Amino acid sequence: MLNPLQYEVHTVDSVKSTNTVVKDLAKQNAPEGYVLIASEQTNGRGRMNRVFYSPKDTGLYCSILLRPTEALSPSSITCLAAVAAAETIESFDIPCRIKWVNDIYVRGKKAVGILTEGAFSKDGTYLYAVVGIGVNLFTPQDGFPKQIEDIATSVFQTAYDESVRLKFIDRLLERFRYYYDRLPDQPFYREYCDRQTVIGQSVMFLDAERTLRGTAIGIDDAFRLLVQTSDGKTYAVERGEVTVI
DSSP states (O other): OOOOOOOEEEEEEEESOHHHHHHHHHHTTOOTTEEEEEEEESSOBOGGGOBOOOOTTTEEEEEEEEOOSSOOOTTHHHHHHHHHHHHHHHTTTOOOEEETTTEEEETTEEEEEEEEEEEEOTTSOEEEEEEEEEEEOSOOTTOSOTTTTTTBOOSSSSSOOHHHHHHHHHHHHHHHHHHHTTTTSOTTHHHHHHTBSSTTSEEEEEOSSOEEEEEEEEEOTTOOEEEEETTSOEEEEOSSEEEEO
16 A cells, blocks of 8 residues: 655746656655646656657646555556546546547647656665656647647647646646555556547557557556557557557
């Protein structure tokens, strides 16, 4: 059983990357529940070394430090955060979907990205985990950059509203704590699966070792995507890039 999560929230106007800062603090024995929230990231990062566009006063960029005492699937914290973010968005009566493994889509475009990083002990438990959640809350004044304007959107199609941002933060942290306090039972598993965009779709999966083409047929209890290829074989993939084809 994990210890109940207690937050210690810190806010900054601008930072290179909330994950980078909190990882450094984790190595200096910062406590579980340390949360860093920034109004802007100048070098925001996503999975596979991608840049996460993080302009000032349009989004929510936060990282949460965790020190789980149980051995957990590396993907479980990411998927927990995805469900917490999805439920927060839905609490504002905005429909959304989750694209395995870590992206949340609103109106068919990406509005949220999640990046979990950490270090493990020899017995497979986390020394620490840092889960970064980047949310495009409001529409940038000049719109999204041309290279991402066809794939990115904001949760709210309005100008910046500090009161809405604060409500979103409170709800997100509450939902995250609700599910984290119930690990490793993973009560969010069904919630995660029910919101998936890729199940039943023809997909291409790519990681450092292989490329697979087939049908996404489900997600197992370790949050691995199950891809069935044309020869009838089923592969459980844990990390990488999946594209609907």
